[in-house]
Amino acid sequence: MVAKKKFLFGLKADRQIDGDKMNREFSDRVMAEGGEGAAIAACMQCGTCSGGCTNIDRMDMSPRTLILMVQRGEWEKVLKSNSLWLCTTCYICTSRCPRGVRPADVIEAVKAIAIRQGIENDSTRFNQIFVELVQKRGILFEPELMQKYGGLQAMLEQAKLGIQLTLKGKMSPFPAKIKNPKKFNEALEKAGKQ
Amino acid sequence: MKYSYYPGCSLHTTAKEFDISTKVVMEELGIELKELEDWSCCGGSVAAGVSHDVGMAMAARNVALAQKQNLDLLASCSGCYNKSARAAKALENETEKDRINTILSKMGISVSDYNIRVRNVVDVLVNDLDISSRIKKPLTGLKVACYYGCLLTRPADITGWDSPVIPMSMDKLAQACGAEVVDFRSKTKCCGGPILVSKQEVAFELTKKLLDEAKSLDADCIVLACPLCATNLELRQPDIEKKYNVSYNLPVLYITEIIGLALGIKPGKLGINKHIVSPKSVLAKLGI
Ligand code: SF4
Numbered sequence: 001m002v003a004k005k006k007f008l009f010g011l012k013a014d015r016q017i018d019g020d021k022m023n024r025e026f027s028d029r030v031m032a033e034g035g036e037g038a039a040i041a042a043c044m045q046c047g048t049c050s051g052g053c054t055n056i057d058r059m060d061m062s063p064r065t066l067i068l069m070v071q072r073g074e075w076e077k078v079l080k081s082n083s084l085w086l087c088t089t090c091y092i093c094t095s096r097c098p099r100g101v102r103p104a105d106v107i108e109a110v111k112a113i114a115i116r117q118g119i120e121n122d123s124t125r126f127n128q129i130f131v132e133l134v135q136k137r138g139i140l141f142e143p144e145l146m147q148k149y150g151g152l153q154a155m156l157e158q159a160k161l162g163i164q165l166t167l168k169g170k171m172s173p174f175p176a177k178i179k180n181p182k183k184f185n186e187a188l189e190k191a192g193k194q
Numbered sequence: 195m196k197y198s199y200y201p202g203c204s205l206h207t208t209a210k211e212f213d214i215s216t217k218v219v220m221e222e223l224g225i226e227l228k229e230l231e232d233w234s235c236c237g238g239s240v241a242a243g244v245s246h247d248v249g250m251a252m253a254a255r256n257v258a259l260a261q262k263q264n265l266d267l268l269a270s271c272s273g274c275y276n277k278s279a280r281a282a283k284a285l286e287n288e289t290e291k292d293r294i295n296t297i298l299s300k301m302g303i304s305v306s307d308y309n310i311r312v313r314n315v316v317d318v319l320v321n322d323l324d325i326s327s328r329i330k331k332p333l334t335g336l337k338v339a340c341y342y343g344c345l346l347t348r349p350a351d352i353t354g355w356d357s358p359v360i361p362m363s364m365d366k367l368a369q370a371c372g373a374e375v376v377d378f379r380s381k382t383k384c385c386g387g388p389i390l391v392s393k394q395e396v397a398f399e400l401t402k403k404l405l406d407e408a409k410s411l412d413a414d415c416i417v418l419a420c421p422l423c424a425t426n427l428e429l430r431q432p433d434i435e436k437k438y439n440v441s442y443n444l445p446v447l448y449i450t451e452i453i454g455l456a457l458g459i460k461p462g463k464l465g466i467n468k469h470i471v472s473p474k475s476v477l478a479k480l481g482i
């Protein structure tokens with residue numbers, strides 16, 4: 001058997017940005033999600049994004065690889081990667097990328113696609129509850145977020161801090177809300193389903 | 195100068211001292227703040243990762259309300275500032291503007307053509323005002339570690355008024371107040387705020403590194419402008435101490451609080467008594 005050709009003119013073949021390996025379908029979807037992930041095709045695989053990434057040590061796929069996988073349309077790999085949920089949206093990658101690729105925005109768009117595809121874990125659950133609660137009143141009520149996400153256990157763990165905050169006048173037992181939460185909620189509910 | 199002031203969810207709750215000190219300091223410096231009427235949550239770092247349009251609409255709603263008041267929007271919270279500035283930029287793009295408008299119109303709000311600027315309180319304090327001539331009580335002898343985190347200065351095309359990699363604005367402000375600024379290498383490293391709940395261990399580890407460095411530099415306190423960073427660095431400090439069996443006892447103050455002190459404003463008026471990690475050691479060092 002002939003060994004698979006790994007290098008081509010000094011470039012690792014699997015890192016080459018060769019047109020025929022690109023699969024626009026996924027990139028297009030990421031772009032359609034919105035934001036500024038539009039420069040995916042410009043990635044030259046330099047790895048600068050990975051070099052500065054906050055959580056790269058814990059990620060199963062570096063931001064650089066993730067961009068490559070998006071370029072190639074490797075859906076399953078991207079959607080299954082824990083990198084999506086370890087990314088803190090800290091924009092270090094985006095600030096450093098020499099090609100204007102905006103990996104943080106790409107990851108943000110992929111997260112939204114993953115949630116719509118039904119991927120579930122602690123992070124997707126937290127993110128969805130967060131959005132749901134903001135939609136409900138327009139203003140976040142943190143104790144409710146803790147209760148919905150972590151149940152009684154989380155409430156108990158946070159009880160001491162909660163009491164301290166209440167005593168300092170920094171937490172009200174009653175949630176605040178905007179003037180017309182119903183309309184706010186309906187408009188966003190619809191937008192989120194599209 | 196007059197601004198439409200956007201406090202956001204945190205400044206009305208866990209970061210009340212940031213709200214109080216922003217108002218007092220701005221008033222002292224002759225800046226008028228008019229709270230944005232009927233403001234809503236900006237969606238934080240989470241909403242756009244659930245749906246881009248929902249995240250953008252949440253943040254753009256406040257920008258649209260500020261447009262109605264014909265005033266630039268001023269936010270103290272780095273997160274609210276960043277997301278609002280991002281929305282304001284998106285509104286300059288026709289496609290995005292249409293998408294956002296469709297959602298906001300269902301709320302009975304419309305985006306106008308009146309472009310406003312979104313500013314952060316640190317930007318205004320360092321670039322528009324001259325606090326050095328107003329210092330009454332220099333913070334002589336106080337060693338501070340200025341922590342910028344992520345959203346105050348990144349990404350540069352949304353913020354643009356300070357370096358995304360080596361920002362200096364808070365260092366300059368603290369120096370103008372007479373404090374000694376330590377060389378805090380981790381000042382733009384992420385504290386893990388957005389994953390604090392879903393990946394607590396990771397967030398604690400990231401925050402611990404920041405506390406360790408500030409402590410090793412012998413800083414008397416950390417100074418910052420983000421309530422989410424403060425949640426990690428201050429409110430969760432006891433949890434981190436317990437988990438790693440260490441002791442920091444490191445006060446965390448908002449930049450507006452230390453400026454207020456230097457302007458000669460009484461700590462009580464700045465809300466300094468509202469901290470969970472007591473800033474008594476800081477006040478003692480200043481002889482207040
Ligand atoms: S820094 Fe930019 S160009 Fe380099 S690998 Fe990352 S996304 Fe690609």
Ligand code: SF4
Pocket residue numbers: 049052053054055056063086087088089090091092093094103104107
């Ligand atoms: S935004 Fe995400 S991918 Fe980029 S450096 Fe930060 S954690 Fe890493």
